[in-house]
Structures are given as C-alpha cells and as structure tokens.
Amino acid sequence: MNISEVQSHYSNIINKYDNELGQLKKVIFWVGTIRLIISIAAIVSTYILWGDTTSVIITLIAFIIAFLALMKHHNKLFIKKSYCEQQIVNAQNELKGINYDFSAFDGAPEKADAEHSFSLDLDLFGKRSFFQSINRTVTSFGKDTLANIFIHPFENKKDILDQQQAVEELKQKAKLLAHFRAIGQMSEADSLNSKDFSASFKRPSILKNSILWKSMVYIIPLIHIIFGLLIYFDVIVGGYYSLVYILTLGISFIPGKKVAQIMETFNEKSKVLDTYSKLFRIIEDEELKSAKLKNIQSQLKGITNASHAINQLKSYHNNLTVSYTFPVLMLFNPYLLWNVKYAIKVEQWTEKYKQEIEQWFEAIAQFDMLVSMGTFAFNHPDYTYPKVADKFIFEGKALGHPMLHRDICVRNDVNISKTPYFLVITGANMAGKSTYLRTIGINHTLACTGLPVCAESLSFYPCRLVTNLRTADSLADNESYFFAELKRLKMIIDRLQSGEELFIILDEILKGTNSEDKQKGSMALMKQLISLNGNGIIATHDLLLGNLEQEYPDNVKDYRFEADITNDQLTFSYKIREGVAQNMNACFLMKKMGITGL
Numbered sequence: 282m283n284i285s286e287v288q289s290h291y292s293n294i295i296n297k298y299d300n301e302l303g304q305l306k307k308v309i310f311w312v313g314t315i316r317l318i319i320s321i322a323a324i325v326s327t328y329i330l331w332g333d334t335t336s337v338i339i340t341l342i343a344f345i346i347a348f349l350a351l352m353k354h355h356n357k358l359f360i361k362k363s364y365c366e367q368q369i370v371n372a373q374n375e376l377k378g379i380n381y382d383f384s385a386f387d388g389a390p391e392k393a394d395a396e397h398s399f400s401l402d403l404d405l406f407g408k409r410s411f412f413q414s415i416n417r418t419v420t421s422f423g424k425d426t427l428a429n430i431f432i433h434p435f436e437n438k439k440d441i442l443d444q445q446q447a448v449e450e451l452k453q454k455a456k457l458l459a460h461f462r463a464i465g466q467m468s469e470a471d472s473l474n475s476k477d478f479s480a481s482f483k484r485p486s487i488l489k490n491s492i493l494w495k496s497m498v499y500i501i502p503l504i505h506i507i508f509g510l511l512i513y514f515d516v517i518v519g520g521y522y523s524l525v526y527i528l529t530l531g532i533s534f535i536p537g538k539k540v541a542q543i544m545e546t547f548n549e550k551s552k553v554l555d556t557y558s559k560l561f562r563i564i565e566d567e568e569l570k571s572a573k574l575k576n577i578q579s580q581l582k583g584i585t586n587a588s589h590a591i592n593q594l595k596s597y598h599n600n601l602t603v604s605y606t607f608p609v610l611m612l613f614n615p616y617l618l619w620n621v622k623y624a625i626k627v628e629q630w631t632e633k634y635k636q637e638i639e640q641w642f643e644a645i646a647q648f649d650m651l652v653s654m655g656t657f658a659f660n661h662p663d664y665t666y667p668k669v670a671d672k673f674i675f676e677g678k679a680l681g682h683p684m685l686h687r688d689i690c691v692r693n694d695v696n697i698s699k700t701p702y703f704l705v706i707t708g709a710n711m712a713g714k715s716t717y718l719r720t721i722g723i724n725h726t727l728a729c730t731g732l733p734v735c736a737e738s739l740s741f742y743p744c745r746l747v748t749n750l751r752t753a754d755s756l757a758d759n760e761s762y763f764f765a766e767l768k769r770l771k772m773i774i775d776r777l778q779s780g781e782e783l784f785i786i787l788d789e790i791l792k793g794t795n796s797e798d799k800q801k802g803s804m805a806l807m808k809q810l811i812s813l814n815g816n817g818i819i820a821t822h823d824l825l826l827g828n829l830e831q832e833y834p835d836n837v838k839d840y841r842f843e844a845d846i847t848n849d850q851l852t853f854s855y856k857i858r859e860g861v862a863q864n865m866n867a868c869f870l871m872k873k874m875g876i877t878g879l
Contacts, residue, residue: 282662284687288379290455294372298365305362319348322475360467367463378414379660381686388413392428398785399616400752404684405431411684411723415657417458419465423643423649430650434729436743438669444654444731445666447573451655458656461563465649468556472576472702484546485541489628494536494621495526501618502530540601540624540770546625547598554595561588561641564648580644587641591633597626654732663687664733667724668740672698673782673816675725677739682720683727691855692736695721697818701811701836703785706820707827707862708842714820715854717749717842718786721818722748725784744782744816747773751792766791770806777813785810785817800825811836828863 288661323344330336374385380871392409406412412431418424435441451458488494508525511517548555565586569575581587589797603609604620613619658664661683678694691713697704708714724734729743749769770790774781790803800823807829819826827838841862 283664284379286658287662288376291372291379292373294459298368298372302369304367305358305602309355309358309362312358316348316351316355319351321813323348355670363467364463367466368459371459371462371466375656375660381414381684382813383409383413385836386413386416387418388426389416389424389428392432394432396804397432398550399722399726400432401747401787402516402748403726405726406559409684413662414684415653417462417653417656418649419462419652420646420649422646422655425648427650427653430730431726433437434726434730434746435745435860436745438671438743440731441669441731441743443571443573443702446571448654448658448731449548449666449732450569450571450574451651451822452658453737454655455659456566457563458652458659459825460654461560461648464539464559464638465556468553486628487543488536488621488625488631489632494605495625497532497616497754498622498625501532502616503717504529505616523878526615529618530611533614533618533620536621536624540604540620543624543627544598544601544605546631547594554798555590557645558588558592558595560645561586562592564645574648577644577648577651580640580854583637586857587637587644590630590637591641594627594630594634597623597630601627601637633780654730659735661733661735664735665737666697667728667736668729670740670742673742673744673784674698675739675784675816677734677736677741678725679737680720680724681735682716683714683735684723690735693717693720693855693857696816697816699835700816702816703807703837704809704818704840705826705829705837706809706840706842706857707822707824709844710822712842712853713845713857714842714861715788716855717857718750718788718820722746722750722786742782744784745776746784746786748786749773751773764790773815774809774813777810783815783817785815785819787817788820789822791818799823804829807837824861 304543314799323341323597326340326344327337330340331497377383378386388410390410391413392400392412398858404410406428412428413795415426418427418428435444504525508517508522510518512522514675559591561581564578565581565588567578571577601620601623604614604623664683667677675695675697677695680695681687681690681692695704706717720735724736724739725741725746727734727745728739728741749766773783773785790806791799803821807826810817811833827839832841839859839861840857841860842853842855842857845854
C-alpha cells in the first residue's frame, strides 16, 4: 500500500457512510411521520369509540405499543446516524492529517515538560506536535497511556518487539480501528477517569452487609402477599390494606440517604458505562494473534466478560436511579423495596469485581493507545520497523522527520556503530543541523515505542535519549540561560557517571557564554563525554570542534551541512556531507538584508 491508496481508503469510507447516512435520514423521516400519524389516529379513534370503554382501552393499548416500538426503532436509527456521521468526520480528519493538518487532534499541551530528558526539545506535545499527529485515543486514560509511552519509552528489546507485532497487526485491521474510535467518540467516554472510578470500589459497604435490609427485600413483598391473601379470603377487610401500603412506603424511605450515597457513587459515570461495555466487547470478540493483543484480550475475558459485567452494573444503576421517579417511587418501592434491592445489587457488584476493574481499564487504555499507533502505521505505509540491537548502534538509511511534508522532506543517513562515538556536525545557519538532530531524536523515540520509523532502514539500541536543543531562561527560578544549560549538561554527566547508557544529542554547546570560554568549555565537555563512554551527536558553529576527529579518530566523526553561494544566491541542499563546514552565511545574509556594509 502507498499513500495514494491510504487516501483512497478514507475517501471510500466517506462515500460509503455518506450514502448510508442519506438512506438513514429518509427512514428516520418516515418513522417520525408514522409516529405522528399513530398519535393522531389514537386521538381520533378514542373520540369515535368514546362510548365503548373496552374498545377505547384495547385501541389505546395497541397504539401505545406501536408508538413505543417505533420510538425504540427511531432511537436505534439515530444511533446509526451518529455512528455514520462520526465515521465521516474521522475519515475527513485523517485525510487532513495525511496532508499534515492535525488541528482536529489533541496535542496534550499539558504534558510538555522542560525538565524532561527530550520531550520539549523534540516538540512531542502541544500544538503542531508529534503527539497531536498520532493521538487518536477516545478515553482520557488511553491518552495518558499513549503520552507515557513517549515520555518513558521502552528500554527492553522484547517489549519493543511485542509492541511492533501488536501495531503491525492492528495496522492490518483498519476497519476495527475506525469502528473502535467511532464507538468511543459517540459518547463522552473520556469523562470517566479510571482512577476515580476504581476508587469507588474501595469505599466501605453501606447496605450490602446489613442483615436487616437484606432481609427486608424479601419480607416486604411477603407482607403484601400475605395481606392480599387474607383480604381475598375475607379474613380481614380490605380497608386494612391501605395501612399496610402506607407502612411499607414509609419503610422504603428510611434508608433513602444511604441509597442516595450508593447511587451517587456511579451517578455521572453511569452515562458512559454503555460505551465502555461496547468497547470491551469489540476487544473481546476480535480474533487477535499477537502476544500483546491476546494478553489485553485475556484481561477482559473470564468467567464473566468485562463487557457483560459493565453492562450488568449499568442495568443495576439504571434500576436504582428510577427508584426515585414516579411511578416506581410510589409502586415498586413500597411493594418490592426496589430502591434497597438495587442499591444492594450495586454494592454486591462492586465487591465481586473490585479486583478486576483496574485490570479492565488498564487493558482498554493499552488497546486505546495501540489503536492510535496502528492508525499511525496505517497512515504511513512507507515507514519501516527498525531492528533492535543488543548493544549500542544507531545506523539508518534515508531518515526523515515525520512532521515535515513528504514532498519537501530531505532525508539523510546516520552511522554510529560503536562506543564511545560522537558525530560532530558543523554548518551554516539554516543549513539543516537542528532539523537533522530532531530527526534523529524523534526516530529514536519512535523506535523505542515500537512504532515504524521515517526511514528506509534503521538499526538501533534502546538506550535512554537525552537532548539539549532548546534551553531557556527561567524567570520563576531566577535562573539564567547559561546556568540552565549548565544544569542540563551536569545532569547528563551525572547520569553517565552513574553507569546509564545514554544517546546524547546536543545543539550548540554553551551558547550562553563568550567565544573563548565556549571553545574551551566545549572541547573539555566533549572529551569528558568520550571518557565516560557516551554516544551521540553534537551540532555546533564552532569549527575548532572539528579538530577532535584528529585527536580521537576512533571516537569522533565530522559531518557538515553546507550553504552554497552561487551567483550571489544562497542555496541549501540539506544533505549531510563528511568533513568540517567550509561556508558560513551570517555575514552574507546580513549584507543581503542591508544590516552591515561588509
């Protein structure tokens, strides 16, 4: 499959559901019209048959049954209509995404953290971020799980390979990906916070362990049966029954505050339980092959499947909720102690499934994350899964940045195959150094999360990435730019000294000091990084760092990005070349802009 076929896939989805939507709208119109006709017919029939009570009752019952059946069918049609509309919107957004417009998706700006080892430097979160380009999650905890895999990528080879297999399997199930997302988006599924939901199960029981109220659920109906029989056989007069009704109605109000507490536990959450039941069922019913996906599925399937159990809770809670509405309040409560019965059932449910609930929501969070990853892999058929090495290596052919448009993205190779080893990259302003560093960093991150990378091929070792590309002042901490950069470099040194294996990417070391200090400090830092068995890439304007290759021929390799001046015009190839940069462009640009008389 190529990118044109991916675009055709989404265009076909739009056409398919647009046609289906048109048919549904016609059916909805006619069902609504028939319901109106039934309502009018019921009124007319009642007027005509008014003198015949039996006929009026029978006719009204028939019309009511027909009306309710059509209303139920009408609601189902509206659900299908909403589903079609969601599929169309999603497909349209994917077509925009393929053309690098990710505005429809959540970039999780709240996850941006300047203290993180690399996320801010690589623009992982926020507007026009990589996370915005990949995020297709439908639950809040799925979004958190997806964000966490980028904040803390895998460091274990098996974890990465398992993730690759799961992503590749879901990539082949485009229909499943679209279905899962549409179902999850049809209600506010992300309004349910799994931690708060799980906490609800740890509250002490209110009615479940009360022998009195558990007994009353059976005693109250028995009282009504006994008095009914006594009246039927003329043992007592019927007038006494009103006293029994008033007594049992009063009894049903006694535990009202406790029942309300139990109902409030899931009050808002019950609205999305149906959605979660459907999402669980999608995972349970799918035939899955990869180890990771099968493990997720196994967490949902047991003696009682998660979808069935959640649906059961929804039913119990709905029955509990209606106990506060008429006529249940005046009929079911005094006769069946309906409110207490279902309050106890809700508590019994929480007791039965309190061990499984966290497991269920962890499973759906993982699957939600993988749906985003599978969609990413599907949308990038030209990307490739990297090979995971057992020792440090980062060798790739034709690496590109996934956020640069495919038509303008210039791809470059990278070769770091031993330890310690650094690429020192020199070059003019705007020649491509910083983009190259971010390209390496983002592809290393993709590789460590189990995603395909923007490259023809890549072999890598999943060590921890540390970058220093965008250091900033901190006014709040009264911290200068230079001091902030030193803290970052100190963190890198400390981690290397503690024995961590790091992949280090630095852009213009010691930017906040003067030229002489910068040269001395940069040379000293590079020598220290080599002595501590560091690996990585350093970009710099300081051509003296190019001398390091002569001093450390087995540990340093010089590369450059050149600015070519032809016929008084500045051009960039953005292709990496061996050696130290020859052409710098600052004076040329200043002259062209009339800033200097040079």
